[in-house]
Amino acid sequence: MRARLGHLALTAAALGGFAFLFMPIVVIVVFSFNQPVGRFNLVWHSFTLENWLHPFARDDINATVWRSLRVAFVSMVAAGVMGTLVALALVRYRFRGGALVNLLLVLPLTTPEIVMGSSLALLFLDRGVERSFWTIAIAHTMFCVSFVAITVKARLRGFDWTLEDAAMDLGAGPWRTFSRITFPLILPGVLAAALLSFSLSIDDFIITSFVAGEGDTTFPLYVFGAFQRELAPQVNVISTALLLLSVGALAASVLYQRARLR
Amino acid sequence: MHAQESRGIDGNPVIQFEQVSKAFGSLAAVHETDLTIAEGEFFSLLGPSGCGKTTTLRMIAGFERPTSGRIRLDGVEVSTVPPYRRNVNTVFQQYALFPHLSVFDNVAFGLRSSRTPAAEVRDRVEEMLAVVRLPDVSLRKPNQLSGGQQQRVALARALVNRPRALLLDEPLGALDLKLRESMQAELKRIQGELGSTFVYVTHDQGEALTMSDRIAVMHRGRTEQIGTPQDIYHRPASAFVASFIGNANLLRAQVVERAPAPQPGGARLVVEVSGLGRYPATATVDPLPAGPLLFMLRPEAIVITEDEPAQGVAVAVTITEVTFAGATLRCAGRSDGGATLDAAIVPTAVGARPQPGTRMWMSWQHEAARLVPADSAPAEDLPAGTGAAPTRVPLTTPTTPARPAGERN
């Protein structure tokens, strides 16, 4: 009896914890179905599918979403390539300064974003670089490289390097060995890392706010800025869609890796 | 040091080592090795763990560069040629099959690397899968195969390229005993069928003896002896070879008398064996190096009788231990001088069955007794008991039979 009560209490506490964690998300999702009165989608009025049927009704919002997607894509590709190469170098070869590189990789993860953002902004200002789409992409690439390198490195730890010996033994030069053997085998890790970097980029606010040019508002910057004037339900719709997208990508990568293991 | 080509090699030399050394930092993994491996030969590199077998093989394949010396393939110096430009192929110990490719694509990998036309790739892969007796699995992935099947795929993947030499690094190490034995026969069959040159790394002396045309016995990066299995078994060039290949009684000895003229197969000598007395023996190397010598007698060369035999040479012993070992009975006997001899006898219904504590005669044909140099390896390398007591299972934990004090070298 006592044990049962304890069990119930524990379950309740756990559920409470989850509710606390996910409440804001639930609110966003629920309010994407609201028919707001006035400019602020903050008070529940009535249920509607109108927002979901016209998610791209607002051109100003669309432009920022499109920009965010482009930034995320560019930094995903750039960080994916560079991070993978860094990881390969660190795991495959012992070289002087390897330990230092390892340390430097962790730095962007632990440095407060506000420090990174402000120092980047200062750097661009000092060098006379005009802030634009590309400064955002560069900044995002910078912190995504670390995440990619660390994720791919973890995947490479169990990699059987005799497979590379075997390929070379069978007459494959360095490029064929990489493209036919090493790369296909580490691809799942690289894809997982790329997805991670995509989602890190698309929701970044602090660093972006320092390096974005005047007309280069990303979606998170737009939401924050618009917050004071209005809150369109399309923001909820697009946020929910992004949420589904990243959860879906995560699930897909987990399922894919499970299928490969079998 | 005592490396010797005991017998001339027929056929063209495929692989040649000239004074090849490989050092990792201060560690000499392979030291000044000379080797010649002939076309069509089944050549084994045999030695205990860490003696440099894999390093030697990796230098042939091109994964390691020699620190000094020259390696030739078909007479062409290849010391700096990368692995993908050498016409040799390797079967790796853990097979190293490509997990994301089907069996067919695994086997076809080498042919496709050399841009063989697709039709020929198909024919040769299928032909090779038939040679290794693996039909009907070509669409499977390696992890859907048993260990023995993976082994065959690894073999097919290497052999399909028709390499000048096939390099095998303990290819049967991961298989259980039964499968191991049948794969040994398979390997010999395939080698005979294709007439290829095999360089086979193993630390299993039984495997090397049954399969090889010639064996190089390695120890601490040095080639102690190169010869046919018979050579190596009957005429070991060093105490290490004698104790690593099979079992051997090894007793400290000194030359007392030399035969007037050298005889084929080594000079006949009379030696003073510590704890036994004076016996004839044949030297396994000629000339004998300066330094300590050991009298060697294989346990199975010894016959045990109750009475002093009329023929051969004999010593009276007290039986100290009798152990049942399946086909043979292992008997240890101590001479009056305090030396211990191990004998492996086949018990017969009528013959004497030694009992511990009884007085018996141990005898042997004088040709069976050999004199081998003891100094080829630093003393601490030799299995414990060398010089005073027989060695049984070398290089595992040595069993140390009771031995009289003061007899140790």
Ligand SMILES: Nc1ncnc2c1ncn2[C@@H]1O[C@H](COP(=O)(O)OP(=O)(O)OP(=O)(O)O)[C@@H](O)[C@H]1O
């Ligand atoms: N890449 C390397 N770096 C440093 N030392 C090495 C390297 N490869 C081998 N060695 C050393 O060289 C010596 C010979 O190694 P090798 O792998 O050739 O031995 P082996 O005869 O194949 O042994 P095993 O039967 O255990 O496989 C060993 O002492 C080993 O530790």
Ligand SMILES: [Mg+2]
């Ligand atoms: Mg080895």
